[in-house]
Amino acid sequence: MQKEPQLDRKEVLETRGYLSDVAVWPSPSRMDLGGWLDNFDQGLDSEIAIALLEAHVHIDEEQIVYAVASTIRGISSRVEFGDSISRAANWSEFVRDVLISFPLSRSGDPTASGYVFARIAKRLRFEENRILDSEHLIKKILTSGPSSVIFLDDLAASGTQFTRDWRRRYQTDSGKVSLADLQSKDFISSAYYLPVVATQDAITKIESECGVIVAPTYSLDRDYQALDANTRLVPVALRPSLPEFFAKYSPRTGRDEYGPVGYGDLGLALSFHHSCPNNTLPVLQWSPCAESWRPLLK
Template identity: 30%
Template sequence: MPLDRPSQELNVALLSEKCSDFAKFQIWPLRTRLDARAWLGNFQDDDLPLARHLLNAFMYFNDDLTRQLFVAALQGIGVLQPWRARRRGNIFDDWSTFLQSASLTYVTGEIPNPADSGHLFARAARDHAGVSEEQILNPVEALERIAIRGDRSPVVFVDDFVGSGDQFTETWERRYDIGGKSYSFSEAASDADRAGTPLEVYYAPAVCTMYGLDNIKRRCPGVEISAGNILDQRYNVFHPDSLVWPAELVADGQALVRRLSVALGLPEDESEWGLFGYHGLGLAIGFAHKTPDATIPLFRYRAEHWRPLVKDV
């Protein structure tokens, strides 16, 4: 989803109309969830031109758009060269066979939680991509099928958003209790390679940063990634060639974000609430079900004198 670099002269009336229409047509939610007017009210008059550029760059993925991107990611597996290299028949028949035989699982935190967003996208695969309920497994079940039953059916991890890629790599490397032994997907893949029966593993997130994609490729060799939308580094508010700002205002815009973040007491680091966003990704995005910690806190921070643009459920 390319973002054109904005002109230095941002039409204020057009931006206001855009925000109003996005809410009217339900691209953006009601003001109780996303309030552009209240957020702009945080800024002094002198800072408003830059604040409007920041607002103009914000990308909000509602449920419908996120679901469409996710289904595109899942279907995109069929155009990956490694997927095609494993198959020599009719591509449509091969895809149908693949989809009916694959095990679908999801990424979890250190302590798996029913609220993990992977559950939502496993259900989306069932409801919108023709995957049966029986194919959806939690990570332990998927790993047991590989380690105990010797199943070599394709494994597809599903997700909404990849920022740093850490959550996937941690799921991949995490040791689970499998048949009384500590075992990981990483070890299972290595063992399968040595046995000459390599695992076929895919990861299908709706939205993925280039940073996260590179991180996963480096730490999880053999995992093929098909994303519905890939955000390159220039979507970072702090990138030297950031697409968020007009070319003439990059330095001024970045200085504004830094100044206001420090004034709010946000740490000058790459932590979850650090002013640069988690891992320094500096994004300006939100989803209907959450705002990633890779998004700069100025959009999501709440304080007595600071109203967030987006409010999580």
């Protein structure tokens, strides 16, 4: 059997440093690549850390804007917009009238990434009065009548955040109402959820429980999760050592409140320009410097 090539610390630092220099990764002043690698013992632990750094995907702001724009354009090819003759007119009408929203982990959360996507929607020239959080979206639909909705987001990891937001009831002049209630009464004529990244499990959960079309820019199979038997995040020879590695280092990060591989045990290696999801491995999450830990991003 051919031996897998060993990852080289210097090469990984150079490639990731270059990505930082050209603004694909966070700026060099925020990154501490060498300090982060120094958290790990030499030998096997260092090999695993280098592999995880190599596998880590960071999506910057302009990539997110491009992803959102291309995914919105992508749904224009769906059958509901008609054939090649009628599609252009139907799509123009849809874009003119569609409402834009974003799921929140909890009502009124001012730190939620949804507000980042509200700004992106404005950049894409959607009118401000059609960009609404769930509470105001419900009230507008009740006032204006049946509407189509596009939901924007960075990550659908487990699907729980969207399904909770879909069922969350808000007080209106008609009593407490949720998006699910509106859909059941045909007040939502069509709904598209367009996260930049989604796992296959999240897509299945949302489409089956909410009846919403999920069309991510990038979809992740289970092998993008750290503890999957066939994980892509490290070479085959390193996979058996991952549980012990995470049990050893995650508590040092101060970001292991959801366990050694993050929320939902998903163990992703992913971050965005505005945040690092709690489904990401704690050893890769952004965190304040601690006596026992130097985070990847300051």
